[in-house]
Amino acid sequence: MPAVNRLPSGRRSGALGALALAGALLAVAPVAQAAPAAPSSGPSSGPAAAGSPTALPTPTGDGAKNICKRLPSTDGHLTNALNRLNGNATVAGSVARLEQRVANAKAAGHTEVETYLNGRLTARKALVGTLKSRQDDLKSVATWCATHGKGTGK
Template identity: 50%
Template sequence: MHINRKAAAVGALALAGTLFGAVPAQADSAPKGDGAKSVCKRLPKIQERVDKAVERLNGDATVSGSVARLQQRVTDAKTVGHTEIYTYLNDRLTFRKSLLPTLQTRQADLKSVATWCAAQPSPAAGK
């Protein structure tokens, strides 16, 4: 048992050292700015992803992931009397409908960001 206590004590000290050693590393990982440079760099892909999502949500009933397609499934479930399925799908429909205004707001915000990014001076060559 003497050996087990010794091993436990060494393990506890090692764990404590690891925990205390990690604190300064966490402090170093705090943001050093607003990340504008990386946002401007990723902007085209972000815009493309948001535009695709809005297009999909606005699609007709043949488009997988569209509000219209989910609405049709809700209607079908209600028609055949599948109450539990209707409830589940209707809740999904409510959420999906709420995504559209959020994404449209994001599209407008990204247009403003694109204008801002375009107005920023280009970084010097070689940096």
């Protein structure tokens, strides 16, 4: 072997050691992944406990204070979403724009694209109804907040 292709013996040993360590870790990793997680016996039982979700305490209230506090911003979000959905064909995200895209796909003979867009259109039309219902519910919540002195945010 030519001398230019050889590493000094110390670096060669280090490289071989690193390669052996990497191989050993790769050989053990599938076994560790396949092993079932043991039930935890305490709050800090190693890596299995780190990935499990933390249990939250049972709620003691309904969060009315925070709901009343966020009423103006929630109403604004609902209004903006409904304005966008009810916009004309030049408004991105509107039902009319998606209907136009469905018509364009049909005219071009792209049946698979038309089917896909029709599914999205059905979901978007249903979203309009859901948001209107939430907006109506929010009006009654605003009335409740006012009568119970919870305020309506900033």
